Amino acid sequence: PTKGSGYxxxxxxxxxxxxxxxxxxxxxxxxxxxxxEDLCNIDFTTGTGSYTVTAVPSIAGSLxxxxxxxxxxxxxxxxxxxxIDSVSGCxxxxxxxxxxxxxxxxxxxxxxxxxxPTLATLIKEKSITHEDGIYEENGYRYEGSDPNxxxxxxxNGSNELWRIIGLFPDGENGEDVIRVRKVxxxxxxxxxxxxxxxxxxxxxxTNNKLLAYSDAISNKNYIAAxxxxxxxxxxxxxxxxxxxxxxxxxxxxxxxTVNYKMYLGGAHDISSYKSQDLYDMERMLNNxxxxxxxxxTSYNSTTIFTGSVGLMYPSDYGYAVLSSDCARTIKIYYGGxxxxxxxxxxxxxxxxxxxxxxxISPNPSxxxxxxxxxxxxxxxxxxxxSFSGPFSPVMALKSDxxxxxxxxxxxxxxxx
Numbered sequence: 001p002t003k004g005s006g007y008x009x010x011x012x013x014x015x016x017x018x019x020x021x022x023x024x025x026x027x028x029x030x031x032x033x034x035x036x037e038d039l040c041n042i043d044f045t046t047g048t049g050s051y052t053v054t055a056v057p058s059i060a061g062s063l064x065x066x067x068x069x070x071x072x073x074x075x076x077x078x079x080x081x082x083x084i085d086s087v088s089g090c091x092x093x094x095x096x097x098x099x100x101x102x103x104x105x106x107x108x109x110x111x112x113x114x115x116x117p118t119l120a121t122l123i124k125e126k127s128i129t130h131e132d133g134i135y136e137e138n139g140y141r142y143e144g145s146d147p148n149x150x151x152x153x154x155x156n157g158s159n160e161l162w163r164i165i166g167l168f169p170d171g172e173n174g175e176d177v178i179r180v181r182k183v184x185x186x187x188x189x190x191x192x193x194x195x196x197x198x199x200x201x202x203x204x205x206t207n208n209k210l211l212a213y214s215d216a217i218s219n220k221n222y223i224a225a226x227x228x229x230x231x232x233x234x235x236x237x238x239x240x241x242x243x244x245x246x247x248x249x250x251x252x253x254x255x256x257t258v259n260y261k262m263y264l265g266g267a268h269d270i271s272s273y274k275s276q277d278l279y280d281m282e283r284m285l286n287n288x289x290x291x292x293x294x295x296x297t298s299y300n301s302t303t304i305f306t307g308s309v310g311l312m313y314p315s316d317y318g319y320a321v322l323s324s325d326c327a328r329t330i331k332i333y334y335g336g337x338x339x340x341x342x343x344x345x346x347x348x349x350x351x352x353x354x355x356x357x358x359x360i361s362p363n364p365s366x367x368x369x370x371x372x373x374x375x376x377x378x379x380x381x382x383x384x385x386s387f388s389g390p391f392s393p394v395m396a397l398k399s400d401x402x403x404x405x406x407x408x409x410x411x412x413x414x415x416x
Contacts, residue, residue: 001044007045009042009052010069012040012070013043014040014041018031018038019033019071020074022042022068023065025065025066025068051107052067052068052069052108053110054108055078055099056110057112058112059115062114063080064079064080071104073105075104076101077098078101078110078112079097080097082097082115084097086113087111088111115402116403116404118402119151120178123140124140132147132148132407133147133149135323138315141316142165142320142348143319144321147348148407150162150409152413152414154254155253162182163180163181164179165320171260171261171396172258176399177260177397177398177399178396178398179394181349181394183392185355186391187388187390188388189240189388190370190385191233191241191385233385234369234385235302236264237305242309246307246308246309249308249395256415257308260395261304261305262305262310263304264292264303265282265292266281266292266361266363267381268364268365270314270379270381271334273332273333274318274330274331275318275332276315278332278379279319281315281361282314284303289303291364292364292365294362294367295362309393309394310360310393311394312394313359313360314371320347321343330343332379335378337379350377351373352375353376356380356390357390358370358371359371360394366382368386370385401415
């Protein structure tokens, strides 16, 4: 009989003990247990199947089927992509997205309580098989040329397309957070030096329209003007870029966001650094990083800052390409990532060959320099912070945020 003809499976019997089940919704046979040789009889009826298991999910459309029929003392399995909270009304076993109903001897109804999975749980589970390009390398990271890591961030009720960098223990108290990066680029100087307006000696006094005064005692003329770049800083929370971004990318504006720790260690010579070295540099581990001039002299050697918005790390860029495409032994400086095309072309955090982008890390030897990704693919630690260049803001989500969607560009994760 065909589906919709009024028939249902009354019973399924197998001579050698195989266990089969019939999916009444999808009209197909499922094999739960199969002996090497067996003969099974499927008895159809126009009435109600004798051993039909009806599933009642708490979230409609979340199961592969809501009605299955099995053998005497047999079992059926219902599948779901959601998290299974509890099951009642039937003898069952819960295992990896499955509800297995056992010892079926009569019509049975199972009430299955489901909940949307947390994004952190999805990331960890998918990392086991590297589904969607997720690998565990100093955190759970999305890697490859275009992994399925798209998510809608909710900004005052409006959706913005962002991408997930990964899951890291970087919360204020060491808890897991999910760092996300906005799709597209904004443009600004890392720091424009306009922190104060001070008077400076000007012997020529060439522009009389500037605010000025003459010191008769010292016989010197002074003008008031911003001290461009001699006062530039690269300590992230003191930069003009952070000041600008922190007024827009706030916890109040963006749903489910939290403050997170930013690691601000840097290094002067990164000519031999690989991804692991950069990760250690940022976190001041294994003598790979230093505090730098700004933080060591002005900010009490502070290399950890907690806030709502930052930029991506050099190590994020290093790890964003699959190790099968770009070996982790390749340095990310000139002569490494630029000489191996796959290291940047197959890297989803690479901005393209027509531009460059700011990173969060400082050059510790010079107040006027910070890290960037060069147009040809390698890292550069000597970019003047006064240059106006592209960047993408980075924020952090709570690890227990619940999502729907698949994470593709056409079906991004949507937060509940």
